[in-house]
Every structure is written in structure tokens, then in C-alpha cells.
Amino acid sequence: MGAQNFIRLTEAKDLIFKKVLGLCGLIVIGLVLGIFLTLLSKAALSMEHTGLAFLYQTVWDPVREHFGALPFFVGTMITSILALSISIPFSFALAIFLGEYVKDGPWSSVFNTALDLLAGIPSIIYGFWGLFVLVPIVRSFESAMGVLPHGVGIFSSAIVLAVMIIPYSASISREVISLVPEDIKEAALSLGATPFECITKVIFPYAKSGIFAGVLMSFGRAISETMAVTMLIGNSNKIPTSIFSPANTLASIIANEFAEASEELYLSSLVELALVLFFVTAAFSLIGRIIIKKWVLDK
Amino acid sequence: MKKETCILDIKKFNLHINEHHILKNLDLPFYRKKVTAIMGPSGCGKSTLVRSINRLNDAIPGVKMSGNMFLYKKNLLEMNPMLVRRKVGMVFQRPNPFPTMSIYENVLAGYTLNGLKLDKTEKESIVADSLEKAALWDEVKDNLHRKGTFLSGGQQQRLCIARALAMNPKILLLDEPTSALDPKSTARIEELIIELKSKVSIIMVTHNMGQAARISDYTAFLYLGELIEYDSTEVMFDSPKHSRTKDYLKRKFG
Amino acid sequence: MINTRSVEARLIKNIVFKSLVFSMSFIVLIPLFFILFYIVKNGISAFSLDFFLNLPKPVGEIGGGISNAIVGTLLLIVISSSIAIPFGIFIGLYLAENKVGLLPELTRLCVDTLQGVPSIVMGIIAYAWIVIPMGSFSVLSGGIALSLMMLPIVVKSTEETMSLIPESLKEAAFALGAPYYTTMIKVVIPSSKKGILSGVLLGIARVSGETAPLLFTAFGSPFMNTDILKPANSLPLLIFNYATSPYDDWQSLAWGASLVLVLFILSLSILAKVVIKK
Numbered sequence: 001m002g003a004q005n006f007i008r009l010t011e012a013k014d015l016i017f018k019k020v021l022g023l024c025g026l027i028v029i030g031l032v033l034g035i036f037l038t039l040l041s042k043a044a045l046s047m048e049h050t051g052l053a054f055l056y057q058t059v060w061d062p063v064r065e066h067f068g069a070l071p072f073f074v075g076t077m078i079t080s081i082l083a084l085s086i087s088i089p090f091s092f093a094l095a096i097f098l099g100e101y102v103k104d105g106p107w108s109s110v111f112n113t114a115l116d117l118l119a120g121i122p123s124i125i126y127g128f129w130g131l132f133v134l135v136p137i138v139r140s141f142e143s144a145m146g147v148l149p150h151g152v153g154i155f156s157s158a159i160v161l162a163v164m165i166i167p168y169s170a171s172i173s174r175e176v177i178s179l180v181p182e183d184i185k186e187a188a189l190s191l192g193a194t195p196f197e198c199i200t201k202v203i204f205p206y207a208k209s210g211i212f213a214g215v216l217m218s219f220g221r222a223i224s225e226t227m228a229v230t231m232l233i234g235n236s237n238k239i240p241t242s243i244f245s246p247a248n249t250l251a252s253i254i255a256n257e258f259a260e261a262s263e264e265l266y267l268s269s270l271v272e273l274a275l276v277l278f279f280v281t282a283a284f285s286l287i288g289r290i291i292i293k294k295w296v297l298d299k
Numbered sequence: 300m301k302k303e304t305c306i307l308d309i310k311k312f313n314l315h316i317n318e319h320h321i322l323k324n325l326d327l328p329f330y331r332k333k334v335t336a337i338m339g340p341s342g343c344g345k346s347t348l349v350r351s352i353n354r355l356n357d358a359i360p361g362v363k364m365s366g367n368m369f370l371y372k373k374n375l376l377e378m379n380p381m382l383v384r385r386k387v388g389m390v391f392q393r394p395n396p397f398p399t400m401s402i403y404e405n406v407l408a409g410y411t412l413n414g415l416k417l418d419k420t421e422k423e424s425i426v427a428d429s430l431e432k433a434a435l436w437d438e439v440k441d442n443l444h445r446k447g448t449f450l451s452g453g454q455q456q457r458l459c460i461a462r463a464l465a466m467n468p469k470i471l472l473l474d475e476p477t478s479a480l481d482p483k484s485t486a487r488i489e490e491l492i493i494e495l496k497s498k499v500s501i502i503m504v505t506h507n508m509g510q511a512a513r514i515s516d517y518t519a520f521l522y523l524g525e526l527i528e529y530d531s532t533e534v535m536f537d538s539p540k541h542s543r544t545k546d547y548l549k550r551k552f553g
Numbered sequence: 554m555i556n557t558r559s560v561e562a563r564l565i566k567n568i569v570f571k572s573l574v575f576s577m578s579f580i581v582l583i584p585l586f587f588i589l590f591y592i593v594k595n596g597i598s599a600f601s602l603d604f605f606l607n608l609p610k611p612v613g614e615i616g617g618g619i620s621n622a623i624v625g626t627l628l629l630i631v632i633s634s635s636i637a638i639p640f641g642i643f644i645g646l647y648l649a650e651n652k653v654g655l656l657p658e659l660t661r662l663c664v665d666t667l668q669g670v671p672s673i674v675m676g677i678i679a680y681a682w683i684v685i686p687m688g689s690f691s692v693l694s695g696g697i698a699l700s701l702m703m704l705p706i707v708v709k710s711t712e713e714t715m716s717l718i719p720e721s722l723k724e725a726a727f728a729l730g731a732p733y734y735t736t737m738i739k740v741v742i743p744s745s746k747k748g749i750l751s752g753v754l755l756g757i758a759r760v761s762g763e764t765a766p767l768l769f770t771a772f773g774s775p776f777m778n779t780d781i782l783k784p785a786n787s788l789p790l791l792i793f794n795y796a797t798s799p800y801d802d803w804q805s806l807a808w809g810a811s812l813v814l815v816l817f818i819l820s821l822s823i824l825a826k827v828v829i830k831k
Contacts (some may be wrong), residue, residue: 101575
């Protein structure tokens with residue numbers, strides 16, 4: 001019968017469609033696995049040659065094939081922590097401002113648009129602006145302070161990086177604060193608490209693991225930022241001695257040297273840096289997400 | 300009961316969701332070109348029953364069904380659900396026209412979604428005919444290519460009825476079709492149901508006793524998944540045999 | 554019991570806190586204002602017909618333009634979109650339809666991970682996957698790197714919008730006897746097209762400003778190129794190369810290109826909002 005064949009055909013199409021959907025899911029898993037394995041295989045030579053010393057040696061000298069990544073770990077950590085400590089108070093302020101004080105109205109849309117704009121400006125433009133506007137200011141500040149006036153360096157990149165991650169961390173903190181149930185806020189206010197007390201004594205304690213997760217995720221974001229930092233950090237492969245020193249982060253050393261690296265081992269060492277970067281960012285975002293998920297489920 | 304032609308004969312039908320026994324050993328014949336109302340307190344399984352007839356419960360995880368549902372000689376439960384659904388139309392509690400489609404496309408959705416090709420004259424006659432049957436034609440004939448979501452709730456529900464009728468179903472299932480509507484639209488739909496029964500057999504779930512009394516020929520009373528009583532509506536409302544039915548009719552269950 | 558002084562102290566604390574929150578929020582607007590101010594000021598003075606139509610010229614020659622970078626950026630967007638959009642929609646559909654289970658959970662995890670992969674790492678991946686086997690830098694490899702960055706954005710917006718589609722709409726289609734795949738293609742996908750479109754626009758906005766994934770893929774070029782197997786310029790690459798150059802007219806081109814890029818990204822994000830509100 002025609003109808004039977006038609007149904008059989010339809011059922012086959014349905015099955016194929018569902019399989020194709022599942023296959024698409026598998027492709028994503030394959031992609032992430034592929035990225036990991038590619039980095040691993042390309043980094044193998046460096047791992048074999050330098051071994052664990054890669055992680056703690058202090059000298060990065062491609063000419064003598066001496067590859068120690070410690071300066072970049074230190075550079076990454078200092079830059080990101082500095083950027084985060086600048087941006088977090090502002091992010092929290094914005095999250096509270098938009099989540100508790102100015103929930104709607106024209107000011108709320110001004111600030112939301114501003115945050116969208118900050119998030120939308122490409123990294124390269126932040127770097128460009130930093131180089132031409134911020135660096136001269138930092139340079140004169142440095143000479144006033146009596147430090148070597150490089151202008152470029154950890155300090156300049158941290159400031160720009162801080163501005164860049166404000167929209168991201170503000171939006172996470174806002175989301176976390178919005179998950180605090182309205183009734184416990186009201187309960188606190190009805191007992192006579194001032195908004196300040198409500199925020200510091202009710203909302204923050206309630207949301208603290210969510211906020212912690214947000215900080216972790218912002219940190220992951222900060223260390224993976226490439227272009228602005230590459231342009232502003234001063235491209236130095238020595239361990240930084242102060243927050244004004246030029247340095248390199250994991251991302252910036254790759255951006256600076258990958259295209260010119262011609263030796264196998266040199267390339268492989270740079271890929272190993274990428275592998276570390278991949279691991280660390282994946283770990284931070286994963287741990288952050290797990291904490292938030294657990295926090296939401298627990299409450 | 301009078302001699303009627305049985306169109307859908309439910310025999311020993313059981314439905315479990317995981318370990319919960321939702322519908323218990325139902326034996327229920329439905330008659331041709333009649334309106335049968337299914338009543339009962341919330342949670343009695345009346346919606347589950349009509350959804351089973353449309354095989355919509357198949358996709359819900361944990362659902363197990365047993366027994367038979369004969370549409371003429373064919374057991375619905377053994378047929379392909381897609382074929383069943385073309386023979387058994389369904390209208391839901393809340394009007395759900397497809398928001399991306401025009402009124403015209405909504406009526407023809409059963410054909411387009413099933414990949415059935417029609418030429419233009421066929422399309423136009425089906426649209427006009429189904430909208431006529433659903434008493435919506437006069438109100439929308441000048442706006443056929445506007446989105447169905449611009450209509451009022453009652454009109455949307457009649458559009459959904461037209462969409463079901465377009466497939467020429469043997470049976471039309473109505474799952475509390477007026478519970479989301481205002482009294483005026485409800486009255487309009489009730490009139491429509493009475494008109495429609497000369498064309499199609501109707502099974503309607505309702506929790507509104509007045510509605511059942513007004514428009515149905517037969518009434519079945521379900522309680523906690525069991526069929527308590529089933530008779531012509533007249534008999535059910537005038538002289539129910541079972542105490543549960545009497546209680547319910549006196550609104551003891553609310 | 555209640556001591557008026559302590560109440561006063563609490564109220565003062567509250568006011569101090571509130572003004573702190575307000576002033577810090579307003580401070581954030583300052584860098585934004587300065588960045589936009591410099592881009593617009595320096596960018597507009599670079600604008601001219603030559604700027605949009607000409608190729609970059611060697612140092613010292615006036616009248617250089619960014620036409621090759623505009624074309625290159627558009628090519629990269631076309632390539633990355635044509636990969637990321639269909640895959641993204643299907644993966645989003647898969648995740649919206651399969652909320653529980655090992656494979657969907659794992660897929661979701663991988664989408665999140667993919668979103669977190671640093672852009673420079675994506676550049677290395679596209680270099681390893683495409684540039685090395687094909688033996689040359691190319692627009693194609695850059696487009697693939699960008700598509701990997703765009704994919705999670707499209708997936709997430711698709712999944713989010715589709716999760717909001719009421720079950721009753723799907724049931725309406727099933728009740729008419731529609732098979733699963735037509736229900737998805739003709740009912741679910743069209744009903745979520747606004748959300749998908751806005752996600753796509755945001756994805757394009759995101760990748761059109763990316764530089765790091767292009768450094769070792771599209772690579773940059775001073776010439777006009779429409780061959781996707783050859784290297785080409787893009788706006789961010791041009792900005793990077795010229796911003797770090799010591800020549801004034803090149804820097805001026807970079808400011809102009811920055812303004813073009815910012816305006817482009819801005820209009821995409823505005824469009825994304827308009828689309829979803831309509």
C-alpha cells in the first residue's frame with residue numbers, strides 16, 4: 001500500500017534526522033577532543049626535550065634552544081591578578097547599581113548600553129587605544145614616580161585588561177545576585193536593615209560561592225585575553241620585577257613569536273604554552289560553572 | 300443504551316507512567332457522529348485518555364499502554380502514530396496556532412507538515428471548506444494571509460478546529476477546548492460542536508458539567524483512572540446509578 | 554533599646570555605600586567615553602573616498618586605503634558563518650530537544666569549553682589543521698578559526714530560544730500527524746528564527762573584531778585578494794600591523810579602520826537587539 005511505504009520512508013527520514021542531530025553533538029565533542037590532541041601532539045617534542053623543567057626554568061632563549069616558561073606564568077599571573085583587583089570592585093558596584101538601585105529607567109539602559117559597548121569593542125582596538133593614549137600617561141606617571149619610564153608593561157596592560165573584563169564580570173555578578181530570592185531581601189529590609197546591610201549581610205553571604213565562581217571565570221577570561229595585552233605588555237621574556245616592568249603573558253608570547261618561529265622545537269615549545277593556556281582557561285571556566293550549578297541546586 | 304454504530308471501541312485499556320497506574324482497565328465505546336463528553340475531577344485521567352487516542356503520550360518517557368483501541372477494525376495502538384493522528388484530529392486546551400504561519404497556512408499545516416502536496420485549487424477549497432465548517436470563514440476570509448496569532452482567543456481556537464478538520468479526521472478530540480476562553484467565545488464553540496457532529500464524531504474532555512449537559516449525547520464519568528459510569532447524557536444527568544457520579548454531579552468533588 | 558546614634562551611623566554607612574556604588578559605576582563610563590572619543594576623532598579625519606576604495610600604499614605615498622581589509626573581513630565572515638550557522642543551529646536544536654542524558658551533557662560541556670578556548674589557541678589549531686596541510690596561509694584557515702569561535706555563540710542562542718518554545722506548539726504539529734523532522738524544520742526552527750538571527754548577528758560581531766586567530770592563518774597582505782586559498786588582509790589585522798608601525802599615515806589608516814570596525818560591530822549588536830524585540 002502507498003501509505004505504508006510513505007510512512008516507512010517518513011520513519012526512515014525521522015531516524016536519519018535524529019541521528020544527524022546526535023552526530024552534530026558528537027562533532028562538538030570531537031572538536032574539543034581534537035583541539036586537545038592536536039595541542040598535545042604538537043607539544044610532544046617540547047615535552048620530550050625540556051620535560052618538567054619547562055614549567056619552572058626562568059630563561060626563554062630560542063636561539064640557544066633553552067625554553068623555560070616561568071617568566072610567562074609570572075607575567076600572566078601578575079597581569080591578570082592586577083587587572084582583576086582593579087576591575088572587581090567596579091564590577092560589583094555595577095552589578096549592585098543595576099541589580100538593586102537602578103533596575104530600570106533611562107539610567108539603567110545607559111549603563112547597559114555602555115556595558116554592551118565595552119564588551120563589543122575588539123581587543124585590538126583596546127590595545128591600539130592603550131598604546132596611543134594610555135601609555136604616554138603611564139609613562140609620565142612612571143617618571144614622576146621615579147621608575148624607569150617604559151610606558152608599556154604590566155601596569156598599562158592590567159589597566160586596559162581591567163576595563164575589558166568589567167562587562168564580563170559585572171554580568172556574571174549580576175546574574176548571581178539576581179538568583180538571590182527576592183523574599184529574603186525583603187525579609188531583611190522589613191526587619192529594618194538598610195540596603196547596605198541587606199547587601200553586605202544577606203545578599204553577599206547568600207551569593208558568595210556564586211560570586212567566587214564569577215571571579216574564577218573572569219580570571220580565566222583575563223588570562224586568555226591576547227591582542228590588547230600583546231600590544232601593551234612590552235614583549236620582554238625576563239621575569240618581571242615590578243608591576244611596571246615589561247613582560248609577556250602566555251597569550252602574548254605566542255602572538256609575538258609564533259609566526260616567526262621556524263625551528264621545530266621552538267614551535268613545539270610555543271604550542272606547549274598554548275596547551276597550558278588551554279588547560280588553565282578550561283579548568284577555570286569549568287570549575288566556575290560547576291560551583292554555580294552546585295550553588296543553584298543547593299539553594 | 301440505544302443501538303448506535305460504534306466508531307472507536309476501547310477495550311481493556313491500561314496506562315502506566317512508571318509505576319503509577321493512571322488509567323485502569325477502561326472499556327469504552329464511542330459512537331459515530333455523536334458528541335461524547337468525558338468528565339471527572341482533575342487528575343482522573345480524562346486528558347490522558349484523549350491524548351492516548353491521539354498517541355501523543357507515546358513520546359512521554361515512562362508511559363506504558365496495554366489493551367486495544369479499535370477504530371473500525373484497526374487497533375490504533377498497533378498503528379503508526381503518524382497515521383493515527385491523521386485520522387484522529389485533536390484540539391488542545393489553549394489555542395495553539397503556529398505563530399509563524401498565516402491563517403491560510405495554519406489550516407493547511409496538516410498537509411504541509413506531512414509532506415503532502417496539493418495544487419492551488421485543492422488548497423483553496425480545503426481552506427474555505429474547513430474554515431466554513433469551523434464557522435470562521437466569514438470573519439477571516441479577507442485576512443487569510445495574516446498571521447493566525449492576530450485573532451482573538453476564541454477565533455484562534457476555531458482556527459485550530461479548522462486545522463484539525465482540514466485533514467478530514469474520523470474523530471475529533473477536544474481537550475477542554477473552552478477552558479481558556481471567555482463565556483461568549485465558549486458559547487460560540489459550543490454551537491459549533493453541535494453543528495459539527497453531523498460531519499465528524501467528537502470526543503470532548505470537559506470539567507464543566509453544564510457544557511457536557513448542553514452539547515453531548517453521551518457522557519462518561521472517570522474517577523481516579525476508572526470508568527465509573529457511562530451512558531447517554533440524559534440518563535447520566537437525570538438518574539445516575541453510581542453514588543460517585545451523583546456526588547460529583549452535586550459538585551462534591553468540586 | 555534602640556539607640557538613635559547607632560541608627561544614624563547605620564544610615565550614614567548606607568549613604569556612603571550608595572554613593573560609592575553610584576560613583577564607581579559612573580567611573581566605568583569614563584574609559585568608554587575616552588576610547589570612543591579617540592576612535593571617532595582620529596578615525597573621521599582618516600575617512601575619504603580613497604580610504605574606502607584604495608589599497609594600502611607604501612610609506613610616504615598618500616591616498617592609501619583599506620579596501621582589501623574590508624573585502625578580507627567580509628570574506629572571513631562569509632566563510633565562518635557558512636560553517637558555524639548551520640552546525641550551530643543543529644547543535645542548538647539537539648541540545649534543546651535533549652535536555653538530559655550523557656551525550657547531551659557532554660556536548661553542552663564541550664560547547665562551554667569551546668567558548669572558553671583562548672582565541673590565540675584557535676589560531677594555532679587552524680594553523681595546524683589547515684595551514685600546515687595546505688602549505689600556505691589562507692583566508693579559508695582564518696575563516697575556520699573564526700567559525701570555531703562563532704559556533705558556541707550560535708549554539709547557545711539557538712538552544713536558549715528553542716527551550717522557550719512551548720511544548721503545546723510541538724504537540725499541535727504532532728497531533729496533525731507531522732513527523733519529528735518536519736515539526737523541527739517547519740515549526741520549531743521558524744518559531745525561533747528571531748533568537749537564532751540575533752545570536753548569529755552577535756556571533757558575527759564577535760568574530761569580525763578578532764585578531765589573534767588570524768595572525769597565523771589569514772596572516773594579512775597588502776594586496777587585494779579574493780582567493781580563499783591565499784592569505785588576505787582583514788580590518789583587525791590591518792589595525793594591528795599599522796598601529797604598531799612607526800609611520801603617521803599608517804597609524805591614521807589604523808584609526809580609520811578602527812572606526813569602521815567599531816561602527817560595524819555596533820550596528821550588528823543594535824540590529825541583534827532590534828531583531829529580538831520585533
